[in-house]
Amino acid sequence: MKTYPVTSKTGITRLAKRGVYDEATIHSILDEALFCTLAFVREGEAFQIPTGFCRIDNYLYVHGSVGSFYMRELAANKLKVCIAVTLMDGLVLARSAFHHSVNYRSVVTFSQAEKVEDRDELYRALEVFTNKMQPGRWDDIRKPNAGEWKATMVLKFKIEEASAKIRTGPPIDDMEDYDLPIWAGVVPLKLERQTYEADPKLKEGISIPSYLS
Amino acid sequence: MKTYPVTSKTGITRLAKRGVYDEATIHSILDEALFCTLAFVREGEAFQIPTGFCRIDNYLYVHGSVGSFYMRELAANKLKVCIAVTLMDGLVLARSAFHHSVNYRSVVTFSQAEKVEDRDELYRALEVFTNKMQPGRWDDIRKPNAGEWKATMVLKFKIEEASAKIRTGPPIDDMEDYDLPIWAGVVPLKLERQTYEADPKLKEGISIPSYLS
Numbered sequence: 001m002k003t004y005p006v007t008s009k010t011g012i013t014r015l016a017k018r019g020v021y022d023e024a025t026i027h028s029i030l031d032e033a034l035f036c037t038l039a040f041v042r043e044g045e046a047f048q049i050p051t052g053f054c055r056i057d058n059y060l061y062v063h064g065s066v067g068s069f070y071m072r073e074l075a076a077n078k079l080k081v082c083i084a085v086t087l088m089d090g091l092v093l094a095r096s097a098f099h100h101s102v103n104y105r106s107v108v109t110f111s112q113a114e115k116v117e118d119r120d121e122l123y124r125a126l127e128v129f130t131n132k133m134q135p136g137r138w139d140d141i142r143k144p145n146a147g148e149w150k151a152t153m154v155l156k157f158k159i160e161e162a163s164a165k166i167r168t169g170p171p172i173d174d175m176e177d178y179d180l181p182i183w184a185g186v187v188p189l190k191l192e193r194q195t196y197e198a199d200p201k202l203k204e205g206i207s208i209p210s211y212l213s
Numbered sequence: 214m215k216t217y218p219v220t221s222k223t224g225i226t227r228l229a230k231r232g233v234y235d236e237a238t239i240h241s242i243l244d245e246a247l248f249c250t251l252a253f254v255r256e257g258e259a260f261q262i263p264t265g266f267c268r269i270d271n272y273l274y275v276h277g278s279v280g281s282f283y284m285r286e287l288a289a290n291k292l293k294v295c296i297a298v299t300l301m302d303g304l305v306l307a308r309s310a311f312h313h314s315v316n317y318r319s320v321v322t323f324s325q326a327e328k329v330e331d332r333d334e335l336y337r338a339l340e341v342f343t344n345k346m347q348p349g350r351w352d353d354i355r356k357p358n359a360g361e362w363k364a365t366m367v368l369k370f371k372i373e374e375a376s377a378k379i380r381t382g383p384p385i386d387d388m389e390d391y392d393l394p395i396w397a398g399v400v401p402l403k404l405e406r407q408t409y410e411a412d413p414k415l416k417e418g419i420s421i422p423s424y425l426s
Contacts, residue, residue: 009260014281034315034402037297039252039259046252046259047222050299050319068227084250086263088404091346096355098365100343102247106263130313133304134400141395142309152311170412182354183419187347188407189247191301199383199397206396 009110010163020164029107029164030055033085034133034191038062040070040079040113053083054129060111060157061125071153074113081157084108091187094171095180101171103186107164111157122154136211222323223376233377242320242377243268246298247346247404251275253283253292253326266296267342273324273370274338284366287326294370297321304400307384308393314384316399320377324370335367349424 002023004010012019020026030036031054039048049070053062060083064071073079090103116122130138144152171184196212215236217223225232233239243249244267252261262283266275273296277284286292303316329335343351357365384397409425 009258014278034301035299035317037250037252037261037299039250039261039295041254041257041259044254045222045293045323046254046295048250048252048261048295048297048321050297050317050321052315065227080258082252082259082261084261084263086248086250088247091406093347093350094354096357096361097339097343097351098357098361100346100350100354102265102346104248104263108261108263110258126310130310133313133315134306137306137313138310141307141313142390142393144309144311148309148311170410170414177355178414179416180355181416181419183422183425184412184415186410186412187425188410190405190407192403192405193304194401194403197383197399197401199399201383201391202397203392203394206394209396212396212400 004159004162006163007161010108010161012163012165018165018167020166026107026162026164027055029087029105030060030085031132032087036060036083036085039082039084040074042073052129052133054125054132056125056128058159060109060159061116061129061154062157063126063129063152063154066151066153068153071155074155075115075153079113081111081113082108083111083157088189089168090189092171093184093187095173095177095182095184099171099173101167103167103169105164105166107162109159109162111160114156114158116154116156122149125154125156134211136209140209217375219376220374223321223374225376225378231378231380233379239320239375239377240268242300242318243273243298244345245300249273249296249298252295252297253287255286265342265346267338267345269338269341271372273322273372274329274342274367276339276342276365276367279364279366281366284368287368288328288366292326294324294326295321296324296370301402302381303402305384306397306400308386308390308395308397312384312386314380316380316382318377318379320375322372322375324373326368326370329367329369335362338367338369347424349422353422
């Protein structure tokens with residue numbers, strides 16, 4: 001099993017048994033998350049940007065406008081970043097307030113910004129990102145033209161250090177609380193896709209793509 | 214309408230029309246979000262912690278163990294923090310790759326850590342937090358005992374600067390693309406509660422609370 005090293009930055013100190021370092025688990029959480037938060041230091045203070053992203057091999061990719069202040073700042077200074085994602089899997093309702101919890105899978109990574117200059121890599125990042133958001137979409141749509149490529153910046157972040165933190169399962173109460181007449185259990189949470197809403201400007205006669213129906 | 218000031222840290226520079234500064238909107242996004250990411254600077258680098266939180270008036274509250282390294286660090290040094298939340302509302306499928314987007318509501322706030330010492334405020338923060346995760350839950354459960362209170366640290370963060378960024382509605386394509394035979398629209402997303410799962414150790418004869426059924 002391939003694992004990320006446990007470092008002073010990624011070692012889970014609190015509830016260490018929830019810490020996970022294997023690459024396959026970390027990658028699967030990153031691949032399921034539809035957005036991340038990207039944190040960096042500006043003038044001595046922490047900033048965060050919520051943004052879409054995708055993963056290819058051991059890199060995370062983020063794209064934006066060449067006019068984006070923070071994208072330019074990250075690219076120009078090859079800033080160090082901390083990128084995090086969280087998936088909420090359930091509310092854990094214990095008998096005691098103290099043992100209430102949530103089931104979740106989170107990943108925190110440390111990395112450094114690099115601007116993607118290679119055209120093939122740029123194209124591939126956009127394709128993977130688009131198909132991550134909606135599998136099957138890329139082959140269906142009008143691809144970027146020269147002007148659009150010029151307006152798009154892609155940054156990549158090699159995952160240098162990473163850890164996941166995971167909680168699963170029912171509540172764990174104190175022994176003496178199991179006799180209390182209090183309901184306990186888990187309310188699972190799921191980010192679900194609802195029925196699509198066609199663009200009001202959609203021309204008649206265009207059918208729903210198979211990947212949506 | 215009460216608004217947060219537009220500052221050098223919170224002014225939305227990219228797609229400025231998506232920037233929102235009114236307090237009611239910002240508070241409603243914070244109240245709907247089940248977790249936030251809390252970013253701060255440690256040894257010159259940005260760190261992030263995903264964590265549950267709640268809002269009371271103009272403060273965000275986070276709780277954790279008194280043994281938590283980062284909680285103690287925030288409290289001891291009254292660190293500056295950036296706290297962010299994001300709600301994903303939909304995938305925006307345009308005719309062109311370039312105009313693909315997401316509907317979302319995000320908030321980024323800037324603040325400073327303060328340890329809550331007042332017992333009533335501490336109690337209230339835990340009550341509001343618990344009822345935010347599961348409305349109605351607090352009155353049902355065993356309240357913290359003296360030892361549990363001793364083990365719990367609560368931090369508060371006055372929202373000093375904040376901005377929201379919001380996208381809604383259908384895709385906006387380039388004029389000439391509306392004639393393409395490509396389906397376009399929105400796939401709404403919703404974090405949904407699934408059917409509850411009773412604790413396998415639940416004693417017989419305990420009925421589901423009304424707020425869950």
